[in-house]
Amino acid sequence: RLRGKSVRKLLEERLPKKVVDILRKAGQVGSARGEEVYLVGGAVRDLLLRNHNLDIDLVIEGQGIPFARELAAQFPGCRIRGHEKFGTAVILFEDNFKIDVATARHEYYARPGALPTVETSSIKRDLFRRDFTMNTLAISLNTRTIGHLIDFFGGSRDIKERIIRVLHNLAFVEDPTRILRAVRFSSRFGFAIGKHTLNLMKAAIRMKLFDKVEGKRLLNELIHMLEEKNPLSPLTLMDGYGIPQALHPALNFTPKTMELVESTIGVLSWWKYLFMKDQIDSWSVYFLALTDNLSDGDFKSVVERFSIVGDLGRHMASERILVRQALALFARGIIEKPSEIYSVLRNLSLETLLFMMAKTMREETRMAISEYIINYRYVKPLLTGKDLIRMGYEPGPIFAPILRTLKQASLDREVLTRSEAEDLVRRIFPIKKKEADRDTISLDS
Ligand code: ATP
Known part of the structure; x- marks a missing residue:
């Protein structure tokens, strides 16, 4: 076991006391059960980067669900939701704070040839399945080893050097969505993509490996990208590598597309500033911006590629047409009275309305839509x-x-x-x- 330096102090200083207490308790429960407990993934990476992150993921070398049950019992009002099939559980605290628990099973590997069967550390195998070295760090939480940083794959060095590296040559072949993750992390943290990793990534893009990926998984990663603080940066990077075309041949991020994305960022920050109660899917506003230059046929095909099926897909396709019609009416200057604005906009979703605000070049139209959003729709x-x-x-x-x-x-x-x-x-x-x-x-x- 590679027990490196202690980051206990960092853990105790950077995380809220309540979380530190839960992690300490998790270690005590694990130690009493004779199981190893680790904090893993994004939270460890962000701890070393001094970034705020309270997405707590634990891996248990043992039995995750019974462990979670025992840990939850230590806190009043705490519940768990377990998934027997995967050996995972979510611990839900009274104040909505949650912790994800996964199991790293002890398995015995038969070595090839005459060598004896060996037991590899299961946490090591669990971490080896992850995407980049910076996400393979773990912190031991057990009573006697609390705070020990476990680094099998050079993750802390790569974080220090601000480099994104895959763990092996088949990383992108195994899972091409990691290409999108590399781009997203690179732009979020300002990390470079390692030279070898970049070559593997470019080869994977050239080999059209995205074609083998389910639409739902691609959409999921795209949504993560569009929900970054400043999506323009990963989208620009993405375009630089020719990723849009690799996702779907009709996708084409032109300078105009990027301008539309920028204007969408502005509108969405205006929306956020309004503190309205409505929940919106900001990704779909960006999605409309990124696909604005497509024909209706190509849009339908892109929507299908990303498995945006059913009501949402149909809804997006029809609203896109309504947007063009409404903007044309506004441009003719015949929509003036509030009741006319209301009747043109009343059937459009908030996401579509925000997209229209980003798309229009007319200040009057933007004002009319914002009046509708702030006032008219409540009349x-x-x-x-x-x-x-x-x-x-x-x-x-x-x-x-x-x-x-x-x-x-x-x-x-x-x-x-x-x-x-x-x-x-x-x-x-x-x-x-x-x-x-x-x-x-x-x-x-
Ligand atoms: P974020 O800060 O965006 O939530 P994260 O690193 O916590 O980033 P998640 O998507 O929540 O990312 O994933 C949790 C962990 O699961 C990651 O740290 C990563 O190691 C692993 N992971 C997620 N997706 C993949 C993937 N496609 N291939 C390998 N490992 C993955």
Whole structure:
């Protein structure tokens, strides 16, 4: 076992006390169970880089699920969700903090030839399956070894030298999505991709290895990339290596595409600044930007390649057409009143609206969409169905146009009070007298 230097101090100083206490407890539980417990992956990498990261991944040499159960029992209100098939568990704390637990099983390898069967350390094999050396570090958490940095593959040197390196020559062949991960990490940390690794990566791109990868996995990595703080940087790198075309021959990041991405970044930071409650998928706004220069047919094919199927795929394809129609209407200058803006935009998702803001060159259009997002979409008619019944209207198909008219009037600020609204309704939708009423009137007269 390669027990290197101690990073215990770093661990205790950089992580919140609550997390340190949980990790210490994890080590104690492991030691009592006779199992080795390690903190692994991104959290260790980011600890050495002094970056904030509370994605805690533990690997247990032993039985992950029973370990997780025992650890959870130490904390009030703590639950676990185990996946027997994979030997993994998520420990969910009362305050929503969570920890992922995986099992590194003890397996015995038969050596080729006459050599005896040997037991390799299972943590080593677990770490060897990872993508880059910087992600292969582990920190022992057991009572007597807490804080020992375990570095089988030179990860801490590569982090120090700020280099991304694969563990072996088949890394990209085994899993081409690592190409996207290399690009993402390289731009996030400002790390260079090692020379040999870069050659392997370029060869993998040339060999069209992406073609063998399931769309869902590619999309997953693309989403991670688009959710980076500044996606322009990995996207530019990606383009430099010819990755877009390797993902799908129609994908083509032109300077205009990059401008659109930049403008999307601006719009999304405006959106974030608004602190609206709506949850949006920011990746899909970027996705619309990256595919804006494609024909409808190519867009459909790209969407299929990334397995964006079902409702979402159909929805993206149809909204893309609606965007063009709406922008054309705005460009003709015929959409002015708030109620007109509302009726053009009402069926579009927030992601599409934000994309439109990024795409349009007209300041008026951008303002109109932002007004819609901030105000218009919340406007309600001043009266409800109940009010209409109280006013003497019979519930029926007439209610929809009345309420629509009222909403338009509120949007355009033509009515400001409930009594103005009532007057408007009575004027536009006079109540028809019933036959019986008319009879009475004619008799009387
Ligand atoms: P991030 O900070 O973006 O979450 P991370 O390193 O924590 O980065 P994850 O995608 O959460 O990345 O993956 C967790 C760990 O799993 C990584 O540290 C990496 O070692 C390993 N891993 C993820 N994807 C792959 C892959 N395609 N091939 C090999 N190892 C992978």
